[in-house]
Amino acid sequence: xxxxxxxxxxxxxxxxxxxxxxxxxxxxxxxxxxxxxxxxxxxxxxxxxxxxxxxxxxxxxxxxxxxxxxxxxxxxxxxxxxxxxxxxxxxxxxxxxxxxxxxxxxxxxxxxxxxxxxxxxxxxxx
Numbered sequence: 207x208x209x210x211x212x213x214x215x216x217x218x219x220x221x222x223x224x225x226x227x228x229x230x231x232x233x234x235x236x237x238x239x240x241x242x243x244x245x246x247x248x249x250x251x252x253x254x255x256x257x258x259x260x261x262x263x264x265x266x267x268x269x270x271x272x273x274x275x276x277x278x279x280x281x282x283x284x285x286x287x288x289x290x291x292x293x294x295x296x297x298x299x300x301x302x303x304x305x306x307x308x309x310x311x312x313x314x315x316x317x318x319x320x321x322x323x324x325x326x327x328x329x330x331x332x
Contacts, residue, residue, distance in 0.1 A: 209242070209295055210265050211288040214255040216278075223276065227253055230275050240264035242298040255283070258298060 216227065228246060231237075237244045240261035247254040259265035273282070 208262075209290040209292055210257075210259040210262055211290060212255075212257040212259065212265060212269075213286040213288075214257070214269075214283040215285075216253045216255075216276075216283045218251055219253045224248060224253055226276055227255075227272075230272055231255055238264060238268055241268070242295065260292070260295060 216223075219227070231244060231246065233244050233246065241257055241259055241264070243256070243258040245256045247256070257265070269285075272278075276282075
């Protein structure tokens with residue numbers, strides 16, 4: 207498995223557009239599950255977003271979602287992608303896994319009682 211480091215840049219971003227991007231690209235615990243890190247950097251007329259992903263397909267899906275949300279053209283955002291060996295994943299904090307439901311909360315499985323045969327069963331004798 208490899209890590210993807212994405213550098214995304216949106217040019218000529220107005221303050222209202224920045225608010226849409228900021229809400230659509232959450233940082234910290236609200237980011238997507240396969241996104242290990244995400245940071246925004248606001249410049250006077252652009253926005254830089256730096257992301258680290260452990261799943262390329264998830265990164266592509268997220269980028270498509272964001273581009274559709276902000277109605278980006280084919281050249282927005284500018285993108286640079288770096289691929290790193292997964293050994294570098296150790297440097298990114300893992301979010302705690304969601305606790306599994308306790309067995310008593312789930313309940314015991316329901317096992318139906320055996321059915322009676324529709325007709326009597328006869329066993330041939332030898």
